[in-house]
Amino acid sequence: MYLHERSPQLHVITMPTPIGRSLLPRLFIALVIALVAALPFTAGLPGDFVFDDIPSIVNNDAIKLQELNGESLVNVATAPQISGSLRALPTLTFALDFWRSGHLDPAAFKSTNILIHALTACALAWFFHALLLTAGVKAGRARWAAVALSLAWALHPLQVSSVLYVVQRMQTLGTLFLVLALLAYLQARRAHLAGRSGRTGLLAAVLMWVVAMGCKEDSVLFPVYALALELTVLGFGAADVALARRLRRGYLAASVAGIVVYALILVPNYWHWEAYPARDFSSIERLLTQARVLCMYLWQIIVPMPSHMPFYYDWLQPSRGLLQPWTTLPSMLVVLALVVLAWRLRARWPLFSLGLLLFFGAHLITSNVIGLELAFEHRNHFALIGAVLALGSLLARAAVALRMPTWAQVVICVGMLSVLCGGLVLRARDWATPYAFAVASAKLAPSSGRAWFGLCLFQLEAGGGAVAGNPKLDQAIDACGRGAQDAPYALNSFVTLMVLKTLRGDVTSEDWARFQQRLETVNMNWENRRAPLAFSHHARNGVALDKQQMLKAFATLSRRVPIAPFNSASLGYFIMNDLDEPDQAMPYFLVAVGSANPLDPFPWRLADELREKNRPDLAAEIMRHASATRDAGDTAVQAGD
Known part of the structure; x- marks a missing residue:
């Protein structure tokens, strides 16, 4: 040849x-x-x-095509995509795959x-x-x-x-x-x-x-x-x-x-x-x-x-x-x-x-x-x-x-x-089943936080999720423990480890101290920025996580990186309603209010909710902040004119 x-x-x-x-x-x-x-x-x-399939396909409502017609295809092709605005053709084929399979x-x-x-x-x-x-x-x-x-x-x-x-x-x-x-x-x-x-x-x-x-x-x-x-x-x-x-x-x-x-x-x-x-x-x-x-x-x-x-x-x-x-x-x-x-x-x-x-x-x-x-x-x-x-x-x-x-x-x-x-x-x-993929990934990349976190999540979901009595709980904890130990640059496994050990009933103050120290020092890439927010999800689903430790983690997170307004508002509601700490929720609400559109009714709704909780002082602070934000916006517009 x-x-x-x-x-x-x-x-x-x-x-x-x-x-x-x-x-x-x-x-x-x-x-x-x-x-x-x-x-x-x-x-x-x-x-x-796996991985980026989740946001781009599984959680992407734009590709879930129900009817095959010109209007629907145009809507799919022109819908905003997190993967990039120049990728209309692959997005269309994803939608067609969903349509032909029905799910x-x-x-x-x-x-x-x-x-x-x-x-x-x-x-x-x-x-x-x-x-x-x-x-x-x-x-x-x-x-x-x-x-x-x-x-x-x-x-x-x-x-x-x-x-x-x-x-x-x-x-x-x-x-x-x-x-x-x-x-x-x-x-x-x-x-x-x-x-x-x-x-x-x-x-x-x-x-x-x-x-x-x-x-x-x-x-x-x-x-x-x-x-x-x-x-x-x-x-x-x-x-x-x-x-x-x-x-x-x-x-x-x-x-x-x-x-x-x-x-x-x-x-x-x-x-x-x-x-x-x-x-x-x-x-x-x-x-x-x-x-x-x-x-x-x-x-x-x-x-x-x-x-x-x-x-x-x-x-x-x-x-x-x-x-x-x-x-x-x-x-x-x-x-x-x-x-x-x-x-x-x-x-x-x-x-x-x-x-x-x-x-x-x-x-x-x-x-x-x-x-x-x-x-x-x-x-x-x-x-x-x-x-x-x-x-x-x-x-x-x-x-x-x-x-x-x-x-x-x-x-x-x-x-x-x-x-x-x-x-x-x-x-x-190794790609034929989720379990084979998770095991192979962890085996081939033993220092990968993503690999261990994937194996941990598989074990957790295979046993029914983050619930007491999960028969796979020990295996999930082992995988998350390996991830927390062997991938010191990552937080996902460590956050989940705290959740699962709380479920099992053997989480210790030393465990939390190690986690808080990791949160203080780890590089805050996009995965690490999101990881601590998972505490609120699991707490809402019944996991009795330590309230003070969660509040400390959220405070460290907000100090180290800016939290997006939507996430900040969601965190504030969790702290106010689920943890019953409206005072502690205020810094997160103020971030969200400061980024709100002047026509957004969010500040007024939030003020009403605070009054219902017998906290007119906090409601007044929200309204003052909203007014200051609106006035600053008007001043900027006038300066531009």
């Missing part, structure tokens, strides 16, 4: 032909690719919704993800075939090499957390349309090399790019991928010399414009010398850490063992300096060396260089200055295309250097695909 690469200037004489010589063989090969790409993932059905059936949603993955594998085989022919690979070898490369991408165990993690349909749909856009662009450029217009292909590429942008924002990187094609396989070539000149100048201008936008807009808007809001790392620390993250991704790709892929990465600590941890500097050198290698070999080894450029290009947004979480596996969904191409090129060159016969190459290729498929099935099985 040798991918012989010729000089880009020699590509004019050979035009790509479709896989197969007629429609029937092409359809048969496409069906085989789709089935091989899809079937291993069925081991992960039905599974359950939130994980298997229905995941089967659509698997179908999308199978279609992407077929499109990728088509793209690889055209790419290999463009690089000068002989037609027969290109046909089967394209199939092998697309299956290597489709069967990699790293894909499990993109395909079976329902909400990542945003990523997988984006990849599908990006591959189609690249295919259309490549066919258009092949037409240019042959002296034809290529206008239809370019229009199709732009259309597919626009659709990809409607799936996920990182699809904006399509021009980067097209530039990588030009720098390597295409070489800005065209039969029309004037067109070739315009291509070079156009890409040069676009590159300069991109650098200017990055330097003058993105960096000033996203750079943080101190920690990002709700993060425990700065921009410099994030960039240092991403070198380690990229090397971790490459390790997971090259050594595709499920044990290297834990799904949760909240345990990953940021790099605080070039040698903190010591792997930071070596990782930076590895990344730099690979980028330099890709640049220097772009003419001699175009496919290898293209693969590296696609891999690193796909991480330009997620491994940059925007304050995203440090690592997620689905960020490799498109990047894996580049990695597979680079590795395939290296293996093919090694086979030629060793003078390996064709039959041996085929055997090795089939063996490698079988290993990938086996690893994928093993990993997919």
Whole structure:
């Protein structure tokens, strides 16, 4: 399966032909690719919704489509989404999955993800075939090499957390349309090399790019991928010399414009010398850490063992300096060396260089200055295309250097695909049930607060919830205890541990003291900000939590981070009504009143409730605060006029 690469200037004489010589063989090969790409993932059905699936799908009323008509679909597409305003197409498909299944059936949603993955594998085989022919690979070898490369991408165990993690349909749909856009662009450029217009292909590429942008924002990187094609396989070539000149100048201008936008807009808007809001790392620390993250991704790709892929990465600590941890500097050198290698070999080894450029290009947004979480596996969904191409090129060159016969190459290729498929099935099985997923997550990421909290919640729900007599209470406490101990940066497990030990009747003052100390010192990311609010939920459901300890926790929380007005009002009502402490509730009410719209009746309703509790003094304070807030707003408006 040798991918012989010729000089880009020699590509004019050979035009790509479709896989197969007629429609029937092409359809048969496409069906085989789709089935091989899809079937291993069925081991992960039905599974359950996890992590970001909950807010984006389970708790998202906008996707719960009851009637299939134009108005309903428009309402779904235009409804505000917490995941992003440019993701209308995946949101529509979520709504259609809900409509066809009649409820939130994980298997229905995941089967659509698997179908999308199978279609992407077929499109990728088509793209690889055209790419290999463009690089000068002989037609027969290109046909089967394209199939092998697309299956290597489709069967990699790293894909499990993109395909079976329902909400990542945003990523997988984006990849599908990006591959189609690249295919259309490549066919258009092949037409240019042959002296034809290529206008239809370019229009199709732009259309597919626009659709990809409607799936996920990182699809904006399509021009980067097209530039990588030009720098390597295409070489800005065209039969029309004037067109070739315009291509070079156009890409040069676009590159300069991109650098200017990055330097003058993105960096000033996203750079943080101190920690990002709700993060425990700065921009410099994030960039240092991403070198380690990229090397971790490459390790997971090259050594595709499920044990290297834990799904949760909240345990990953940021790099605080070039040698903190010591792997930071070596990782930076590895990344730099690979980028330099890709640049220097772009003419001699175009496919290898293209693969590296696609891999690193796909991480330009997620491994940059925007304050995203440090690592997620689905960020490799498109990047894996580049990695597979680079590795395939290296293996093919090694086979030629060793003078390996064709039959041996085929055997090795089939063996490698079988290993990938086996690893994928093993990993997919961990997604087949909530219990298997929770246990595997905790086992593979023993320092992950999210993993232990997930296992704790599973045990708790399996036994009937946070109620006395829950037969799974001891197991849930063990899981939360491990989370509180092994993930000292997280609060969720610790909060739940206090609740469950109160239920069991063996919570101690020392337990509460350790929790309060953790609350005082832990970094207040978005999960930790919400965690203490769970005390009010469980107390309302009958758990006899220590009132003074809860009040102390709420006071610490409000001192350390601003509480959103709605949450502040809810907390105030809990303290006033459930804990019977209206005085203690006032600071939270004042925050909510100070943020209320002048026309909002909330302050007046609250004042009436306080009077009913025989606290006219507190009611008067609420009204004074509301009036002061209204007057300040009027003054600001007048100043603006």
